[in-house]
Amino acid sequence: MSRARVRPTRDETRRRLFRAAAEVFAHHGVGAATVEQIAAAAGFTRGAFYSNFAGKQELAVAMLDDHLARSQAHNRALLARHPDPAGFVQALRDDVGREDDPLHTTPLLQVELMLYVARTPELRPVLGAHLRAMRSLVGEIAATTVRASGVDLPVGPAELGTILVAVEDGLRLHRLIDPDSTAPDAFLDALEALERIVLAARRG
Amino acid sequence: MSRARVRPTRDETRRRLFRAAAEVFAHHGVGAATVEQIAAAAGFTRGAFYSNFAGKQELAVAMLDDHLARSQAHNRALLARHPDPAGFVQALRDDVGREDDPLHTTPLLQVELMLYVARTPELRPVLGAHLRAMRSLVGEIAATTVRASGVDLPVGPAELGTILVAVEDGLRLHRLIDPDSTAPDAFLDALEALERIVLAARRG
DNA sequence: ACGACTCGATACATCTGTGTATCGAGTCGA
DNA sequence: TCGACTCGATACACAGATGTATCGAGTCGT
Numbered sequence: 001m002s003r004a005r006v007r008p009t010r011d012e013t014r015r016r017l018f019r020a021a022a023e024v025f026a027h028h029g030v031g032a033a034t035v036e037q038i039a040a041a042a043g044f045t046r047g048a049f050y051s052n053f054a055g056k057q058e059l060a061v062a063m064l065d066d067h068l069a070r071s072q073a074h075n076r077a078l079l080a081r082h083p084d085p086a087g088f089v090q091a092l093r094d095d096v097g098r099e100d101d102p103l104h105t106t107p108l109l110q111v112e113l114m115l116y117v118a119r120t121p122e123l124r125p126v127l128g129a130h131l132r133a134m135r136s137l138v139g140e141i142a143a144t145t146v147r148a149s150g151v152d153l154p155v156g157p158a159e160l161g162t163i164l165v166a167v168e169d170g171l172r173l174h175r176l177i178d179p180d181s182t183a184p185d186a187f188l189d190a191l192e193a194l195e196r197i198v199l200a201a202r203r204g
Numbered sequence: 205m206s207r208a209r210v211r212p213t214r215d216e217t218r219r220r221l222f223r224a225a226a227e228v229f230a231h232h233g234v235g236a237a238t239v240e241q242i243a244a245a246a247g248f249t250r251g252a253f254y255s256n257f258a259g260k261q262e263l264a265v266a267m268l269d270d271h272l273a274r275s276q277a278h279n280r281a282l283l284a285r286h287p288d289p290a291g292f293v294q295a296l297r298d299d300v301g302r303e304d305d306p307l308h309t310t311p312l313l314q315v316e317l318m319l320y321v322a323r324t325p326e327l328r329p330v331l332g333a334h335l336r337a338m339r340s341l342v343g344e345i346a347a348t349t350v351r352a353s354g355v356d357l358p359v360g361p362a363e364l365g366t367i368l369v370a371v372e373d374g375l376r377l378h379r380l381i382d383p384d385s386t387a388p389d390a391f392l393d394a395l396e397a398l399e400r401i402v403l404a405a406r407r408g
Numbered sequence: 409a410c411g412a413c414t415c416g417a418t419a420c421a422t423c424t425g426t427g428t429a430t431c432g433a434g435t436c437g438a
Numbered sequence: 439t440c441g442a443c444t445c446g447a448t449a450c451a452c453a454g455a456t457g458t459a460t461c462g463a464g465t466c467g468t
Binding site: 209210211238239240250254259 | 454455456457458463464465
Binding site for chain 2: 031033114115118127131152153160167170182193196197201
């Protein structure tokens, strides 16, 4: 047997820096975070950092890409396992806080990254495309559910998706400010409330 | 006649620093903004800044307080002028981008400040209280409107307010990322869509 | 108009962060 | 096992920000 590694793999180092950056970004904000803090949190010096990334900005971009890729993969997988909308929503509920993507479990970081993108024009199309895809996905699922329940809704899937994704992100933001009045699954509660409203149209 | 002022009033200086800070915060983020940038943007040196504020943090807090006070006063005034919900919403629509509060016209700054509060625990109660007040106000207005249209809604004013305020802030956030797909008055469009859904229950 | 006070400008000491160049221990292939 | 290469640590030069102490022109009251 060979003796244990002393120096971590390059990938291992990158991953540790990544994870550390997530924490530091969430805690101090992307703008206020320093390379020193990130490297230290990962148990390295700045030397290791600059050996892996060109700078804070590049890392932030890499982090965003990584998050979007994971998020999309996650959604696809979930949708494949639960093609029926009811099961899909239930799966979402089971899923709260269970993901291992650090961005998924750290709403503060998610919003922080959105803000970072907002003030970095060349990054906006990336996240913008993701936003539209989310709206469209959510809108289709919701419209299907509604149709299946025998209601003829006076709004299209696009509008529906826009509203629902806005509720999700809005509540995410509100939870950061006032966790006591905004539960982690507040979005799912809101979904149910909206469902009740829509179903009221059927009973009429 | 006395000759024109050379040195601005203290209040004038404070106000100029305030306005400049709003721009700098919006452009660079609260975390990344520097006292030097703020002072320069206001046409002063750092000396003037430190003569008026203890530091960046204190200014951020003052700005938040100012915004909340203005926002509440604005809402009260609008509500006094338009006690009927329909007129109130119309007034909101006329109002888009017409306010002089820099925070009201700079959504990026609004979100930035929310995030700043989110990571400053001792500030959260302030904004948290404001959030709850908004939910309650909006929820009451909405519930009244709905009731007036003869619909018996299966959700309370509290839930309604939570959802509506979330939609508003969510769309604000989305507009930062993808302005093309999210108009400035997207929230009012969403309101109308939700109104249509609710009214569908009446026709049954 | 003059004296006391105010308040922004200037200068200074200090600290923190950045990016790069270099070094040397760790790792891997032959 | 030995040599070439890799990659994180260290050191350095530099840039920029912070906060304070001091100065002096501007302002106001009498």
